[in-house]
Structure formats: structure tokens, C-alpha cells
Amino acid sequence: RKEVEQDPGPFNxxxxxxxxxxxxxxxxxxxxxFWYRQDCRKEPKLLMSVYSSGNEDGRFTAQLNRASQYxxxxxxxxxxxxxxxxxxxxxxxxxxxxxxxxxKLQVIP
Amino acid sequence: xxEVTQTPSHQVTQMGQEVILRCVPISNHLYFYWYRQIxxxxxxxxxxxxxxxxxxxxxxxxxxxxVERPDGSNFTLKIRSTKLEDSAMYFCxxxxxxxxxxxxxxxxxxxxxxx
Numbered sequence: 001r002k003e004v005e006q007d008p009g010p011f012n013x014x015x016x017x018x019x020x021x022x023x024x025x026x027x028x029x030x031x032x033x034f035w036y037r038q039d040c041r042k043e044p045k046l047l048m049s050v051y052s053s054g055n056e057d058g059r060f061t062a063q064l065n066r067a068s069q070y071x072x073x074x075x076x077x078x079x080x081x082x083x084x085x086x087x088x089x090x091x092x093x094x095x096x097x098x099x100x101x102x103x104k105l106q107v108i109p
Numbered sequence: 110x111x112e113v114t115q116t117p118s119h120q121v122t123q124m125g126q127e128v129i130l131r132c133v134p135i136s137n138h139l140y141f142y143w144y145r146q147i148x149x150x151x152x153x154x155x156x157x158x159x160x161x162x163x164x165x166x167x168x169x170x171x172x173x174x175x176v177e178r179p180d181g182s183n184f185t186l187k188i189r190s191t192k193l194e195d196s197a198m199y200f201c202x203x204x205x206x207x208x209x210x211x212x213x214x215x216x217x218x219x220x221x222x223x224x
Contacts, residue, residue: 032211034212038152041198041220042217042218043200043215043217043218044200044215046212046214049212087151087152096154096157096165097142097154097213098154099144099152099153099154100151101150
């Protein structure tokens with residue numbers, strides 16, 4: 001089983017749609033979880049941290065299920081500018097961080 | 110807003126040559142990292158550095174690679190005797206202001222092309 005597994009997509013959705021991405025991780029001792037966004041040939045940029053209680057930032061909602069070792073990201077009211085690759089990132093602490101392959105989102109006018 | 114910077118943005122080298130990639134982490138951060146991303150593949154962890162020593166490294170980070178913090182601001186990745194398969198984007202990251210969260214902030218990357 002891969003350390004961090006994501007569906008690479010692409011997900012093609014119309015503007016205004018709601019889209020959800022999932023991610024599973026294999027190491028039950030993982031401590032920190034993040035969603036990063038990566039535009040083509042650019043650096044990953046933090047979108048949001050993910051907490052067990054779930055957290056929301058505007059149109060973005062992230063959830064963590066430790067029992068199932070599963071992380072999700074929901075994007076509501078998709079904008080053209082949301083087109084990017086969304087990276088699920090899992091950390092064991094301050095050191096090694098493991099990235100998923102990323103899920104590519106294309107928002108279509 | 111403070112940010113991680115990297116130089117050069119693009120480095121072209123001949124196979125077998127040595128390259129040094131440079132990074133200036135965010136000034137009050139304590140942990141520094143190097144990652145690489147081969148075109149079309151996922152971001153891969155190379156090494157983490159804390160308190161002037163390597164704290165963790167991946168199986169990719171073999172004797173060909175070394176890291177150094179030569180002064181109070183720069184953090185470098187040296188690749189000795191580059192191979193064709195070293196061609197990738199190399200990202201530097203830093204994290205953890207004292208007492209802060211472990212979120213990593215990435216620099217814009219150096220694209221290394223080995224010919």
C-alpha cells in the first residue's frame with residue numbers, strides 16, 4: 001500500500017460545482033495532515049491544515065478520519081482559479097513529510 | 110510576508126559535474142528541508158535539517174548528496190557527480206517558528222537539467 005494515496009484525476013467540473021477529493025494514508029502514527037495546492041511547474045502552497053474536528057476556510061472544508069486513515073477536501077462553488085493539482089500531505093512530526101501524487105482539478109467555464 | 114527564496118531558478122549542467130543549489134529559509138524558522146519533483150511525478154522528501162545537522166533523510170539522499178548551512182541564512186544542497194536522472198525540480202522548505210506549527214513553506218524551486 002502506498003504511504004499516501006490519491007486519485008490523480010483529472011477531475012473536470014463546471015464553474016460553481018462542488019467537488020470532493022479523498023486521500024488515504026498508511027502510517028497510523030502520522031501526526032499532521034495538510035492539503036497543498038500546486039500550480040503547473042510551481043511550488044506547493046499550503047491550502048489548509050487538517051484537524052480531526054474538521055476545519056473550514058471559505059469555500060474549502062477539510063476532514064480527517066483517523067480511524068479510517070482518510071482525509072478529504074471539499075471545494076464548494078468552484079472557480080476557474082481553483083484549477084490546480086491538490087496535494088495530500090502527511091507528516092510524522094517536524095521531519096519527514098510524505099506527499100501524495102496529487103489530484104488534478106480542471107474547472108471549466 | 111516572509112518567504113523562502115531559492116537560487117538559481119534554473120541550472121543546466123553536464124553529467125558528472127557538481128552543482129550547488131541555494132536556499133534562504135524564512136528567518137525565524139528552525140527546520141529546513143529539501144525535496145525533489147521529477148517532471149510528472151510526486152514531490153519526494155530528500156532531507157530535513159535541524160540544529161545544524163541532518164535530522165532525517167530518505168533513501169534517495171545517498172552519498173552523492175550533502176547539505177550545509179554555511180552561515181546564518183543560507184541552506185545549500187550539493188549534488189556531486191550529477192546523473193541524468195537527477196534532472197528535476199528541487200524545492201527547499203522551512204518550518205517551525207519557535208513554538209509554532211509544523212507547517213512547511215516552500216520556495217519557488219530550482220529546475221535542474223542534467224545533459
